[in-house]
Amino acid sequence: MVGTTFEEIAAGLYSGRPDAFVSSRKARAAEVDAELAPRILALRKPSIAAWVVNVFAQERAGQLGEALELARELREAQDDLDASALAKLGRERRALTRKLAQAAGELAAARGERVTASTLEAVEQSISAAFYDPAAAAAVASGRLSRALDPSATPSDIRDAVAGDVPELISASAPPADELQARRARREAERAIASAEKEQTSAERELTQREAAWTELRARRDVLTEHVSELEAQLARARTDLVEVEREIPEAERGHTDAAARAGAAADALDRARKAKDAL
Template structure:
């Protein structure tokens, strides 16, 4: 069995207990026969707590981190082909994924008895974010040999300085076959078109519901007015019937009035004759 490389030894030390790092480094150096290798091991710097959290996560959850970094590589390749809304959506998803990975890393560190402060967790999140934006930073994070946290704006020199050992020797993320990439692009475009169509459908359905409400309100008002019209028509019919009765009874009443008027005239003449007779006495 081949002896472990310097990078393998460094990765093991950087995932061990931070409190025991100095003692572990000394013990590990004493175990190797190569004086130069032992000297390099003794020269290893103790990682920051944020770097240690990332290193533990990279080694304990290598599969989860690797899948996230492969997705990030595909997004970097595809971003030139996407429109602004799609890029904004991917940006939100990337930030959410970064937070979830940082939370998982902090929980993993907590399970080892290490207290992770909010500042440390933010540094862990920035390191993972740097890995999403830069392929070299992704290799550095995946190495499990960070000395300190990375920044998303870190230069190539900054990234190399932040890693113990040779970061360039790390295996690059496997590339998907061109036909599969093309298929994924076509699927993303189909998903984008579906999202646009679904959005248009939702807008049309909201407008239809609005028009249904307005139409029902008009139908209710029409029914109310029709009922009112029936009531008015019935009232008008009653008025017409009453008017007909009045017109029918009017000649008879007029005739009785004429008779009564004649009687009044005759009575007036009788009163006048009686008054004259009285005056003559």
């Protein structure tokens, strides 16, 4: 017979039609031995919100399991995050909670159950509790909630909201110390890699800028060197011309003196000639 343990029977009843819970509970109690029957008859009818969570946990166990595993990893990592990263993590966690609650509501609606806004809110609160508390995660994943959970629920509240035991899930929610240490080491290594990649990107950017500046300076140096060479050649030619001019100046001065004396003598001779004419 399918579902012969108390937990299996409870899971089947808690995901069945809510309006048929009482009759189904009575029928299942009649099918089991006298020791198990009283426990089944003592099962409380789940609230609609709890029923929605149970249906989702059982029919979308893979999707819920991945979300709860991610939530566990985030809980372990959040101690190492800064304020900005924690705020981003909070937004992502709320978005995922709403997405899962909406999917659970749609699954319940497909079964013909009317899901009100308040019911959907209680479903979202239960999933949120599972994201924050390993015990609540085990309770939600069991698919045997009798009532919705609250993120502020105590361990006693959570225990009271679940039909039967969930030892395998509770133990799995608390990894061994060496596993936690290994995960912490991996996170440290990932942060070191991220920091090194960031430093490499910054260094490569600076190298590109420095190379561009270096190339520009070398080109400018080449232009100035050529210009200096041209100016030096012009200066050498000017100095040669200066030497030649200075060598010619004494002879030019002598010629100037002789020409001036000749011009003075000629002027005197002309003056005498004019006076001699006037005396006739």
